[in-house]
Amino acid sequence: MNKIAKLFVTFISAITLALVSFTSSFAKVEGEYIVLGSAISLTGKYSSNGVHTQNGYNMAVDRINKMGGVEVQGKKYKFEIIYYDDESNPKRAAQLAERLIKQDGVHYMLGPYSSGLTKAIAPVTEKYKIPMVEANGASRSLFTKGYKYLFAVLSPANQYLEVAIDLAVEKNGGKGVKIAQAFEQDAFSQDVRLGILDAAKRTGSEIIIDDKLPKELNDMAATLAKVKAVKPDVLVVSGHTKGALTAIRQISEMKVDVPMLAMTHCDAAKLSKQHGKKSEFALCASQWHKNLSYKDKFFGSGKKYAKDFQKEFGYDPPYQSAESSAALLVFKDAFERANSFDRDAVRDALVDTEMQTFYGNIKFGPGGQNVAKPMILFQVRCKGDDCENRVVAPTKWASDKFYHPIPKWSDRS
Amino acid sequence: MDFLIFKAPMLMVQASLDGILLGILFALIAYGMALQWGVMNIINIAQGDLVILGGYIAYTIYLWGIHPAWGVIISPIIMFFVGWALYKLVINKVVDRDLFISILATFGIAIVFQQLMNFIFGADVVVAQSEYGTTMLFDNSVTLPNSKIFSAFISVLYAIALVIYMRKSKLGRAIRATAQNARAAKILGVDTEKVYAATFGINAALCGIAGALISITLTLHPYVGLPYTVRSFMIVIVAGLGNLPAVAVSGMGLGLFEEFADYILGTEFRIGAVFLLLVLILVYRRFKLSKKREYLK
Numbered sequence A: 001m002n003k004i005a006k007l008f009v010t011f012i013s014a015i016t017l018a019l020v021s022f023t024s025s026f027a028k029v030e031g032e033y034i035v036l037g038s039a040i041s042l043t044g045k046y047s048s049n050g051v052h053t054q055n056g057y058n059m060a061v062d063r064i065n066k067m068g069g070v071e072v073q074g075k076k077y078k079f080e081i082i083y084y085d086d087e088s089n090p091k092r093a094a095q096l097a098e099r100l101i102k103q104d105g106v107h108y109m110l111g112p113y114s115s116g117l118t119k120a121i122a123p124v125t126e127k128y129k130i131p132m133v134e135a136n137g138a139s140r141s142l143f144t145k146g147y148k149y150l151f152a153v154l155s156p157a158n159q160y161l162e163v164a165i166d167l168a169v170e171k172n173g174g175k176g177v178k179i180a181q182a183f184e185q186d187a188f189s190q191d192v193r194l195g196i197l198d199a200a201k202r203t204g205s206e207i208i209i210d211d212k213l214p215k216e217l218n219d220m221a222a223t224l225a226k227v228k229a230v231k232p233d234v235l236v237v238s239g240h241t242k243g244a245l246t247a248i249r250q251i252s253e254m255k256v257d258v259p260m261l262a263m264t265h266c267d268a269a270k271l272s273k274q275h276g277k278k279s280e281f282a283l284c285a286s287q288w289h290k291n292l293s294y295k296d297k298f299f300g301s302g303k304k305y306a307k308d309f310q311k312e313f314g315y316d317p318p319y320q321s322a323e324s325s326a327a328l329l330v331f332k333d334a335f336e337r338a339n340s341f342d343r344d345a346v347r348d349a350l351v352d353t354e355m356q357t358f359y360g361n362i363k364f365g366p367g368g369q370n371v372a373k374p375m376i377l378f379q380v381r382c383k384g385d386d387c388e389n390r391v392v393a394p395t396k397w398a399s400d401k402f403y404h405p406i407p408k409w410s411d412r413s
Numbered sequence B: 001m002d003f004l005i006f007k008a009p010m011l012m013v014q015a016s017l018d019g020i021l022l023g024i025l026f027a028l029i030a031y032g033m034a035l036q037w038g039v040m041n042i043i044n045i046a047q048g049d050l051v052i053l054g055g056y057i058a059y060t061i062y063l064w065g066i067h068p069a070w071g072v073i074i075s076p077i078i079m080f081f082v083g084w085a086l087y088k089l090v091i092n093k094v095v096d097r098d099l100f101i102s103i104l105a106t107f108g109i110a111i112v113f114q115q116l117m118n119f120i121f122g123a124d125v126v127v128a129q130s131e132y133g134t135t136m137l138f139d140n141s142v143t144l145p146n147s148k149i150f151s152a153f154i155s156v157l158y159a160i161a162l163v164i165y166m167r168k169s170k171l172g173r174a175i176r177a178t179a180q181n182a183r184a185a186k187i188l189g190v191d192t193e194k195v196y197a198a199t200f201g202i203n204a205a206l207c208g209i210a211g212a213l214i215s216i217t218l219t220l221h222p223y224v225g226l227p228y229t230v231r232s233f234m235i236v237i238v239a240g241l242g243n244l245p246a247v248a249v250s251g252m253g254l255g256l257f258e259e260f261a262d263y264i265l266g267t268e269f270r271i272g273a274v275f276l277l278l279v280l281i282l283v284y285r286r287f288k289l290s291k292k293r294e295y296l297k
Helices: A003-025 A047-066 A090-102 A115-127 A162-171 A187-203 A221-230 A240-254 A302-313 A319-338 A343-351 B009-040 B047-063 B068-089 B099-121 B146-168 B170-180 B182-187 B192-217 B226-239 B244-265 B267-291
Strands: A033-040 A070-072 A075-085 A108-110 A132-134 A150-152 A178-184 A206-213 A234-238 A261-263 A283-286 A354-357 A360-363 A376-383 A386-393 B134-137 B142-145
Touching: A033 A047, A033 A090, A047 A075, A047 A302, A047 A319, A070 A319, A075 A090, A075 A319, A090 A108, A090 A115, A108 A319, A115 A132, A115 A150, A115 A187, A132 A319, A162 A187, A162 A234, A162 A283, A162 A376, A178 A187, A178 A221, A178 A240, A187 A206, A187 A234, A187 A240, A206 A221, A206 B267, A221 A240, A221 B009, A221 B244, A221 B267, A234 A240, A240 A261, A240 B142, A283 A386, A302 A319, A319 A343, A319 A354, A319 A360, B009 B047, B009 B142, B009 B146, B009 B170, B009 B192, B009 B226, B009 B244, B047 B068, B047 B099, B047 B192, B047 B226, B068 B146, B068 B192, B134 B146, B142 B146, B146 B170, B146 B192, B146 B244, B170 B182, B170 B192, B182 B192, B226 B244, B226 B267, B244 B267
Parallel strands: A033 A075, A033 A108, A108 A132, A132 A150, A178 A206, A178 A234, A234 A261, A261 A283
Antiparallel strands: A070 A075, A283 A376, A354 A360, A376 A386, B134 B142
């Protein structure tokens, strides 16, 4: 090889090297793409909700890209997401967040599924000052740590069932009620419990049973037998899908009569489908329902979103998907207002977010939680064997009247 | 601590009945474990996951529109072959080895089963509906789901059938002979390889029955197998190997213990109490053994 050829090879390799380092250091925006990163549970125990989350993200990316993308400094960009499977494992999620940031050069993150995993990732994004918009971590403790780069489009967990206690008190003529409650021992459910404790204090209600359900449990017969013995005005259960399904199964089998039953995770558990009529009158907390009248220009209304989602993925969207789609709308809005790809500028724009999406109004409180959207309650109602969820609170969005008290089992056919 | 149960005698009745019915189901799973532990000297960590797989089989036929109670016949047949295959693939390689190796191997099987079930059936919690209704006693103050009564009845039925089979049939005699002394059985013409495979298959079949019963009484999820393994391990530890009446009594005892722990200590300590009891029993056994000189090595 002569000298000139050697020089040429060196020159070419130098240029290639420079190009490689150039593209990786600007990996946050590659050509016309804004690259977002997300660790998500595609396998393991959260895999079904992980997939709902991913579908929600993908649906919004497609829609935003199709409708012109994101305009920053007069140029149109499209969204692209790098996904990694965190195997429903918090340690793995934290590792993957590091990898997304350090190796893939991602500068903007979307949240994983569940409070536990969000808690694992948040310290990492905070360390590298990466803005993260998350849609599936509702635990109150996420918003009390003073995180500056974490933004959640959903209402915090302690608000889930507070409304239910207010409703019970209202039905009791404004007087305090007797509450029996059973909560799983995980971050999310314990936060729901704190909300109930606050509500009880505020309304002068009394908590007469306060059981904690272990994670492995699928039998709550003892709790329910106690409920039968002490006759509370309202029974509150929160233990993810397992808690909801176990509760309805055993309440119906043990013929436990309570005037009001409030739960979480009814739609994720497909309660009305799996238990049919037995689940009738159960009151369920939800972040979103397709019948709400919020609107935006990307998805139109909730009903339209549900229709499009059904067409694309073949099932009715659970709220996990809707809130995930909303996270992308928030990012788009923030990029355009920041008119820059500077992380801190985007972060500052996120702080000032105030918008309406099909999922609800979004405005972030000082801790990063969404303070503009109330939780809703729906009640399972059946016609024959056909059961559906109808919104009963808050009254502004209610499509149906709240049925109270629940008829006794002896009177139910 | 909650002493509500002592104030309301009906709760005591409720707790006892719930405990006994549940305990009988546990005893069936433990019986399978005792059988293959006794014959093959293998502690099967995947026991609970076999139970859950059996439950998913029943749930699948329920989705096809067949009443899930048929699961107690279909599920054990399928599970027998699953057990047989599992033996041929993995267990026969660890059967004469150190106990630790078999624990590791079955632990591996447990993880693979969990992931496979998650992959095939999804991570959602599911239930099958038996629509059996409820038996009400003492003016509706004690309620017994008929599905629980059904599951206890089926468990007893299968246990009795198995005992008779072990006594009367040729395979049963071969299994008992192998359990007593594998080498002697082999010399006398028993195909121990086949006996081992059949034993593991029978154990899996028992798990299949239990799983089908759990699908109509409790809930199914790919990752809830471990508590069933621990419970059956514990029942076997207390009852000893090859002692069926003791397994039954110890199963019901555990069911009662769990229910009462739930009422008195609180639901959060229910499974914890089982683990604690396990540790106490192991320590007690160790203590008793150390008193006997012949066990000292």
